[in-house]
Amino acid sequence: xxxxxxxxxxxxAIHEGLSARFEPGTVVILEMVLxxxxxxxxxxxxxxxxxxxxxxxxxxxxxxxGPMRVGKWGTAQTLADVIKLxxxxxxxxxxxxxxxxNLAPFVIMIAAFxxxxxxxxxxxxxxxxxxxxILYVAAVSSLGVIGILLAGWSSNNKYSLIGAMRAxxxxxxxxxxxxxxxxxxxxxxxxxxxxTIVESQADGWWIFKGHIxxxxxxxxxxxxxxxxTNRGPFDLAEAESxxxxxxxxxxxxxxFAFFFLAExxxxxIVAGIGATVFLGGWMPFHIGSWEGFNAVMDFIPPIFWFFGxxxxxxxxxxxxxxxxxxxxxxxxxxxxxxxxxxxNLMNIVLMAxxxxxxxxx
Amino acid sequence: MRSVINYFKxxxxxxxxxxxxxxxxxxYFTHPKEIITQQYPENRETLxxxxxxxxxxxLLHNENNEHKCTGCSACEVACPNGTIxxxxxxxxxxxxxxxxxxxxxxxxxMCTMCGLCIPACPTDAxxxxxxxxHAVFDRSKLTKVLNNPGSKIMDGIK
Amino acid sequence: MEDVITTPxxxxxxxxxxxxxxxxxxxxxxxxxxxxGEIIRKVEPHIGYIHRSIEKMCEHDSYQQIVHxxxxxxxxxxxxxxxxxxxxxEMGLQLEVPERxxxxxxxxxxxxxxxxxxxxxGVMGMDLGAITTFLYGFRDREMITDIxxxxxxxxxxxxxxxxxxLMFDIHPNFQKRTKDFITHFKKKLPEYDDLLSNNVIFRQxxxxxxxxxxxxxxxxxxxxxxxxxxxxSCDVRKHHPxxxxxxxxxxxxxxxxxxxxxxxxxRIDEMWxxxxxxxxxxxxxxxxxxxxxxxxxxxxPKGEFYQKVETARGEFGVYIISEGQKSPYRxxxxxxxxxxxxxxxxxxxxxxxxxxxxxxxxxxxxxPDIDR
Numbered sequence: 001x002x003x004x005x006x007x008x009x010x011x012x013a014i015h016e017g018l019s020a021r022f023e024p025g026t027v028v029i030l031e032m033v034l035x036x037x038x039x040x041x042x043x044x045x046x047x048x049x050x051x052x053x054x055x056x057x058x059x060x061x062x063x064x065x066g067p068m069r070v071g072k073w074g075t076a077q078t079l080a081d082v083i084k085l086x087x088x089x090x091x092x093x094x095x096x097x098x099x100x101x102n103l104a105p106f107v108i109m110i111a112a113f114x115x116x117x118x119x120x121x122x123x124x125x126x127x128x129x130x131x132x133x134i135l136y137v138a139a140v141s142s143l144g145v146i147g148i149l150l151a152g153w154s155s156n157n158k159y160s161l162i163g164a165m166r167a168x169x170x171x172x173x174x175x176x177x178x179x180x181x182x183x184x185x186x187x188x189x190x191x192x193x194x195x196t197i198v199e200s201q202a203d204g205w206w207i208f209k210g211h212i213x214x215x216x217x218x219x220x221x222x223x224x225x226x227x228x229t230n231r232g233p234f235d236l237a238e239a240e241s242x243x244x245x246x247x248x249x250x251x252x253x254x255x256f257a258f259f260f261l262a263e264x265x266x267x268x269i270v271a272g273i274g275a276t277v278f279l280g281g282w283m284p285f286h287i288g289s290w291e292g293f294n295a296v297m298d299f300i301p302p303i304f305w306f307f308g309x310x311x312x313x314x315x316x317x318x319x320x321x322x323x324x325x326x327x328x329x330x331x332x333x334x335x336x337x338x339x340x341x342x343x344n345l346m347n348i349v350l351m352a353x354x355x356x357x358x359x360x361x
Numbered sequence: 362m363r364s365v366i367n368y369f370k371x372x373x374x375x376x377x378x379x380x381x382x383x384x385x386x387x388x389y390f391t392h393p394k395e396i397i398t399q400q401y402p403e404n405r406e407t408l409x410x411x412x413x414x415x416x417x418x419x420l421l422h423n424e425n426n427e428h429k430c431t432g433c434s435a436c437e438v439a440c441p442n443g444t445i446x447x448x449x450x451x452x453x454x455x456x457x458x459x460x461x462x463x464x465x466x467x468x469x470x471m472c473t474m475c476g477l478c479i480p481a482c483p484t485d486a487x488x489x490x491x492x493x494x495h496a497v498f499d500r501s502k503l504t505k506v507l508n509n510p511g512s513k514i515m516d517g518i519k
Numbered sequence: 520m521e522d523v524i525t526t527p528x529x530x531x532x533x534x535x536x537x538x539x540x541x542x543x544x545x546x547x548x549x550x551x552x553x554x555x556g557e558i559i560r561k562v563e564p565h566i567g568y569i570h571r572s573i574e575k576m577c578e579h580d581s582y583q584q585i586v587h588x589x590x591x592x593x594x595x596x597x598x599x600x601x602x603x604x605x606x607x608x609e610m611g612l613q614l615e616v617p618e619r620x621x622x623x624x625x626x627x628x629x630x631x632x633x634x635x636x637x638x639x640x641g642v643m644g645m646d647l648g649a650i651t652t653f654l655y656g657f658r659d660r661e662m663i664t665d666i667x668x669x670x671x672x673x674x675x676x677x678x679x680x681x682x683x684x685l686m687f688d689i690h691p692n693f694q695k696r697t698k699d700f701i702t703h704f705k706k707k708l709p710e711y712d713d714l715l716s717n718n719v720i721f722r723q724x725x726x727x728x729x730x731x732x733x734x735x736x737x738x739x740x741x742x743x744x745x746x747x748x749x750x751x752s753c754d755v756r757k758h759h760p761x762x763x764x765x766x767x768x769x770x771x772x773x774x775x776x777x778x779x780x781x782x783x784x785x786r787i788d789e790m791w792x793x794x795x796x797x798x799x800x801x802x803x804x805x806x807x808x809x810x811x812x813x814x815x816x817x818x819x820p821k822g823e824f825y826q827k828v829e830t831a832r833g834e835f836g837v838y839i840i841s842e843g844q845k846s847p848y849r850x851x852x853x854x855x856x857x858x859x860x861x862x863x864x865x866x867x868x869x870x871x872x873x874x875x876x877x878x879x880x881x882x883x884x885x886x887p888d889i890d891r
Binding site: 057065339 | 372379382383385386387389390393395396397398400
Binding site for chain 1: 533535541542543557644645646647648649650651654655658714715718720721723724871872873874876
C-alpha cells in the first residue's frame with residue numbers, strides 16, 4: 001500500500017519495467033500513450049460521475065428526486081445518456097462550414113487535455129511537473145474559447161454566433177482575474193511550480209496561512225473560474241432562455257457530448273487548480289502541533305484528499321449554478337473590469353506587503 | 362470619498378444578498394426529507410384521486426347489467442364538442458313504440474372534461490370516473506360504447 | 520488606405536426569429552427581432568400560431584357551453600375568465616346570485632390569481648437563469664391545484680362556474696385545505712424575496728429595464744400588474760367591484776417606476792393582498808344555495824352586455840351581443856395579454872436580448888390568451 005501514499009513508487013516501477021524491455025525512445029512513446037489513455041479514461045469517468053452528481057445535487061436543491069429509474073437510485077442514468085448520444089445522428093447545417101464545425105469540439109477537448117496534464121493529483125502523480133505550472137495552465141485553459149468561437153461561427157446560426165461572441169468577451173476578461181488571483185498566492189510561495197506550491201502547504205493551506213488577502217483571492221478565483229468555465233450564473237454563451245442553446249445549438253450526438261463533457265472536464269480542472277493553490281492540493285489537513293490529529297489525517301491517502309477538495313469546489317460551483325439568476329453581458333464585463341480586477345490588483349499589493357512584513361503564518 | 366464607500370457598500374450588500382439566496386437552496390439541500398416528488402407509475406397502488414376528479418364519462422351499471430339511461434339525449438345537447446352520441450331504437454312498451462337507448466357512443470378524444478353532461482342528465486345515469494390513464498396507440502380505441510352489451514334500462518326509470 | 524482608416528466601422532442590422540419555438544416566449548409566439556449586435560432596434564410580434572377562433576365558436580354554443588371555452592384562453596386564470604362570462608350572462612338575465620356563490624367565486628378567484636402569480640414567479644426566475652425558482656413556484660402552486668381538484672374536479676381547466684352560480688358546492692375539506700395552504704405559503708413567500716427580489720444579480724437585471732410611462736401604459740391599454748407598475752390605477756376589483764370584492768379590504772398595489780422590477784414587485788405584493796383577501800373570506804362563507812335557479816336553455820334578452828373582471832394579467836372583458844337567441848349573436852373577448860403584448864416593442868427598444876426576455880417575463884404573457 002506504500003504506493004497509495006507516494007505514487008512515485010508506482011510510476012518508477014512502470015518506468016523501470018518498460019525500460020527493461022524497450023529502447024529508451026520507445027519507452028517515452030509508450031509512456032505518453034499510457035498517460036493519454038489514463039486521462040481519456042479519467043475524463044470519461046469524470047463525465048459519468050459529475051453529470052450524475054450535478055443532476056442529483058440540482059434535484060435535491062429543487063426538492064426533487066432526480067434520476068431514479070435507470071439502475072439503483074438512477075446511477076446508470078448517465079451511461080444510458082451516453083448510449084443515446086452515441087446513437088444519435090450527427091446533423092450538420094446545410095450552409096455550415098463543415099471543417100470548422102467538426103473541428104470545434106475537438107479543440108475544446110484538446111484544451112482540456114492540455115490543462116489537466118499539469119495537475120498534481122497526489123504525491124508523485126502528475127503527467128508533467130512544469131516549473132511554470134500556473135502560467136501554463138492559465139495559458140492553456142483559455143484555449144478552449146477558440147473551440148467555442150469556432151463552433152458559434154461555423155454553425156451558420158445567429159443564436160450560436162451571439163453565444164460565441166459573448167463567450168469570447170467573457171473568457172478573455174475573466175482569464176485576467178483567474179491568473180491574478182492565483183498570482184496572489186504565488187507571491188507567498190515564490191514558485192509557479194505546482195509541486196512546490198503543494199509542498200509549501202505542508203504546515204497549513206494557503207487560504208488559512210495567507211488569511212484575509214488569501215480569502216479575497218479565493219472568492220475572486222471562485223467567481224472568475226465559474227465564469228471561465230461558462231457555468232451558471234455566467235452561462236451566457238449557452239443561456240438557454242435567451243439563445244436556446246447558444247454556441248452548441250446546432251450540435252447533436254457525439255459532438256454535442258464533447259461540448260458537454262468539456263464543460264465538466266473544465267470544471268474539474270479549475271476546481272483542481274483552486275484546490276491545489278488555495279486548499280493545499282493533496283496535502284492532508286494539519287493543525288499546528290496536534291500530533292495525534294495530524295497522524296490520523298496523514299493516514300488518509302493524498303489522492304482522496306485531492307478528490308475530496310475538488311469535490312468540495314465542484315459542489316460550491318453547482319450550488320452557485322442552481323441558486324443565482326444569470327447576468328447580462330454588460331453586467332458580466334462590469335463585474336470583471338470594475339470590481340474583480342481592481343480588487344484583485346489591490347489584493348496583490350496587500351499580499352506583497354503582508355509577505356514583506358512576514359504577517360502571514 | 363462617498364463614492365468609494367458606496368463602492369464597498371455595494372459589494373458588501375451584493376455578496377450578502379447572494380449568501381441569503383444560497384442559504385435558501387442550502388437549506389433544501391440539507392433537508393432531503395422535504396422532497397415532494399411523487400414517483401407516479403410506482404405509486405399506482407396507493408395513488409388515490411380526489412372523488413370529484415373528472416377523468417372520463419361512464420354510464421353506471423348495476424349488478425344486473427342495468428343502467429338508468431333513457432336515451433333522452435340531454436347530455437348530447439349539453440355537450441359543447443359533440444363528444445356524446447346517442448343512438449336510439451324503438452321499443453314496445455305496453456303496445457306503444459317508445460324511444461330507448463341503443464348505443465351510447467362516447468368520443469374520448471374530443472372530450473374536454475368540462476362536466477356539463479353530468480348535471481344535464483335527468484336520471485343521473487352518467488358520472489365522471491376518476492381514471493386518467495387514457496393513452497392508447499390507436500385513436501379509434503378512444504371511441505367507446507358506454508352501455509354494456511345486453512344491458513337494459515332499470516325498471517321504473519322514465 | 521486613408522479612407523479605410525478614417526471611415527467608421529459600419530454595423531449592419533440583422534434579423535432573428537425568436538419563436539414560435541423558443542424557451543422564453545412561453546408558447547407559440549413569434550418575435551421578429553431587428554438587432555444591432557445585441558441591441559434590439561425593433562420587436563415585431565407575429566401572433567396566430569394558436570388561434571382557435573374561440574369567439575366564432577361561441578356564436579353557436581349555448582351560454583353554459585361558452586364558459587368552458589374561456590378556460591382555454593388564459594388557462595392560468597381560468598376561473599376568473601369563467602366568472603366574467605357568467606357575470607355577463609347574469610347581468611343580461613338580471614339574475615341575483617346567492618351571497619354564498621359570490622364569496623366562493625371570490626376565494627377561488629384569488630386562489631387562481633395566486634397560482635398564476637406563483638407560476639409566473641417560477642418562470643420569471645427561469646427566464647433569468649435561476650432554474651431552481653421554477654420548481655419552488657410549482658411546489659407552492661401544487662397545493663392550490665390540489666384544492667381546485669378536490670372542489671372543482673380539475674386542476675387547470677376547472678369550469679367551476681355556471682351562469683347563475685357554481686357547478687356544485689364546495690368540498691367539505693375546502694376551508695381546511697385553503698387555511699393549510701395559507702399558513703404554508705406565508706412561510707414560503709419570504710423565500711421568494713431571498714431568492715430573487717433581494718438578489719443583487721436579479722435587481723441589476725430588472726431595475727430600470729423596459730420602462731413604460733403612465734401615459735404609454737394608458738395609451739397601449741396595458742392593464743393588470745404591468746399597468747399598475749407604471750402608476751396606472753386600473754384594478755377592476757377596486758373600481759368596478761364584482762362578486763364579493765366590495766366586502767373585503769385590500770390595497771390596490773401601485774408603483775411609479777414602470778420598469779421590470781416594479782412589475783415584478785407589484786405581483787409579489789399582490790400575492791400578499793390575495794392572501795389577505797382569502798383570509799378575510801375563508802371563515803365567513805355564508806350559508807345558502809350554491810346556484811340560483813336558471814332555465815335549462817338560457818336566452819338572453821336582446822341587447823348588448825359588457826362585463827369586465829380583473830384576471831391575473833389585467834382587465835378581461837366579455838362583450839355579448841344578444842339577439843334573444845340561445846347563443847350570442849356576437850361575442851368579443853377583451854384579453855389583457857393582447858394589449859400588454861402591444862407595448863412590447865415600445866418597452867424593448869434599445870435593450871439587449873437578455874432584457875427582452877426579462878421584459879417578456881414581467882408582462883406575463885399567456886399566448887392562448889392573445890390568440891384566442
